[in-house]
Amino acid sequence: MAHHLLEGKKGLIFGALDESSIAWKVAEAAHAEGARMVLTNAPVALRMGKIQQLGEALQAPIIPADVSNQEDIKNLWEKTLEHFGGPVDFVLHSVGMSPNVRKKRPYYDLKYDWLHKTLDISAISLHRILQEAWHMDALAEKASVVALSYIAAQRAFPSYNDMAEAKALLESIVRSFGYHYGKRKGVRINAVSQSPTPTTAGTGVPGFDTFLAYAEKNSPVGNATAEDCARFCVMLFSDYTEKLTMQTLFHDGGFSMTGISEDLMDIFSAAHDTE
Numbered sequence: 438m439a440h441h442l443l444e445g446k447k448g449l450i451f452g453a454l455d456e457s458s459i460a461w462k463v464a465e466a467a468h469a470e471g472a473r474m475v476l477t478n479a480p481v482a483l484r485m486g487k488i489q490q491l492g493e494a495l496q497a498p499i500i501p502a503d504v505s506n507q508e509d510i511k512n513l514w515e516k517t518l519e520h521f522g523g524p525v526d527f528v529l530h531s532v533g534m535s536p537n538v539r540k541k542r543p544y545y546d547l548k549y550d551w552l553h554k555t556l557d558i559s560a561i562s563l564h565r566i567l568q569e570a571w572h573m574d575a576l577a578e579k580a581s582v583v584a585l586s587y588i589a590a591q592r593a594f595p596s597y598n599d600m601a602e603a604k605a606l607l608e609s610i611v612r613s614f615g616y617h618y619g620k621r622k623g624v625r626i627n628a629v630s631q632s633p634t635p636t637t638a639g640t641g642v643p644g645f646d647t648f649l650a651y652a653e654k655n656s657p658v659g660n661a662t663a664e665d666c667a668r669f670c671v672m673l674f675s676d677y678t679e680k681l682t683m684q685t686l687f688h689d690g691g692f693s694m695t696g697i698s699e700d701l702m703d704i705f706s707a708a709h710d711t712e
């Protein structure tokens with residue numbers, strides 16, 4: 438059920454690859470609430486993914502940009518400003534990629550040029566996007582920027598590998614740029630630390646199914662789905678959250694605040710009884 442929360446707002450959405458992508462669901466939810474959007478993804482994702490379908494459904498132009506390429510980001514902002522005829526009201530950063538994870542290098546045997554790539558694509562890209570926006574004055578007064586994160590920024594999840602470093606850096610950029618852009622234009626910047634979610638990036642993490650099942654059992658209200666995340670992002674883009682900024686918001690069904698649930702205790706005691 439839509440509430441016209443984003444009526445008249447203009448947004449830029451990074452990272453919709455296919456229907457399972459969190460960014461895809463966010464774009465659909467924002468559209469249902471009345472927003473107009475520009476969609477962007479890496480040139481390779483435009484060839485391999487299904488973003489054209491989403492663009493047609495939402496009547497949103499698609500502008501290619503590799504987030505690790507400053508020229509691409511500059512061009513993306515220029516075209517976006519031209520399309521809307523003015524600055525944007527919200528941005529979703531929903532981008533992550535680690536060559537070390539993809540190529541199954543363990544954390545204690547990383548390739549450092551791949552680590553640089555992980556950090557560049559998954560975290561420094563947020564800085565690139567905001568810095569370019571700053572110079573071009575591409576964000577409207579009180580605009581809202583949301584970046585997607587994961588609790589491996591705070592706690593050890595071994596198979597999440599160097600993406601943990603990327604998320605810690607991403608959350609730091611959220612705070613640091615949140616300060617500067619807040620002072621300059623009342624722009625708010627937050628990270629949403631989301632439950633494990635079955636997407637292309639999510640399922641690429643070794644042991645993803647176990648992450649998902651464990652988080653489900655250890656979250657009093659259950660894992661947050663991509664659709665749940667989309668509704669939360671709509672709220673963050675809306676005028677109802679103008680004083681919320683520089684935060685990491687755990688959108689995880691209570692996982693981050695639960696030590697151990699009774700469900701997990703039951704599983705372990707059943708296993709113990711059968712020993």
Ligand SMILES: NC(=O)c1ccc[n+]([C@@H]2O[C@H](COP(=O)([O-])OP(=O)(O)OC[C@H]3O[C@@H](n4cnc5c(N)ncnc54)[C@H](O)[C@@H]3O)[C@@H](O)[C@H]2O)c1
Pocket residue numbers: 451452453454455457458459460478479482502503504505530531532533534558585586587630631632633634635636637638639640
């Ligand atoms: N799926 C999960 O379990 C989960 C949990 C918490 C946070 N997140 C975060 O959510 C975000 C979105 O991921 P998702 O789970 O929807 O998976 P996804 O695979 O659908 O999205 C990742 C996106 O990053 C894009 N991307 C990769 N390299 C790029 C580049 N160089 N330039 C531009 N775009 C590039 C991909 O094309 C893709 O669209 C990521 O930041 C991810 O870390 C995911």
